[in-house]
Amino acid sequence: MATTTAAQKRAQAKAEYDAFLAQCPSRKLLDRIADKWVTLIVTALGGWRPDTGPGEPGPLRYSELSRLLAGVSQKMLTQTLRNLERDGLVTRTVEPTVPVTVTYELTELGLSLREMMGGIKSWAQNNMDEVLANRDKYDTRVA
């Protein structure tokens, strides 16, 4: 049969995106998700907490996110959340309280990044000692 199924067409379309290619839109999307603040937002909404590690995903208020991501600027947090909302990774819900309550939650698409982002955050923490030792060795060698 020479006909192409819908699944084949989708597989073909996906194969056409490659982040190795400078002009591919997936290069920009990779740039957006391969980001410290995105990793911390997705893990925070994904249920990770300092000390306790992964838990259940759930909504967080803007103020809670701001507190969890210690040191993030309002501008950076707001801009990153807006990009994530636009890309369809988080939903933003506004409740008409005084002042308004703004809540963020991972979408299904956002949840699909949860494990990978948690893995990257954990990797940085679990390998910190080894990386610090490697840096010492490197700096001694090139000094």
Place this chain on the structure above:
Amino acid sequence: MATTTAAQKRAQAKAEYDAFLAQCPSRKLLDRIADKWVTLIVTALGGWRPDTGPGEPGPLRYSELSRLLAGVSQKMLTQTLRNLERDGLVTRTVEPTVPVTVTYELTELGLSLREMMGGIKSWAQNNMDEVLANRDKYDTRVA
């Protein structure tokens, strides 16, 4: 027994690193690895190629990396590779040919990031269509 085993000590030390904390060194390490160019270098050295997807990890020359990561500036590639070498994720080998041949290869530590980085690159490619559709919806809604 009140004594602490070496494994417990390591677990305790690891628990002290948390990238949610602004002053934690793992926040900076997360910033370094959650990066588009790091993702593309680790996947390239990890055996990923345009079109064919994942293959066997293996060494690449600087010039091969530069070609694979289309559009990367020499300055960015050199700086990113130096950071990865200093952190112990790649080795750099110089052969005294004319001109010299410089080759990069993932270390064991670098290989431990291979699957996650490949996953993130693939995620961007596999979900590009959905993200583009989400953006259209968002832009129509807020316009």
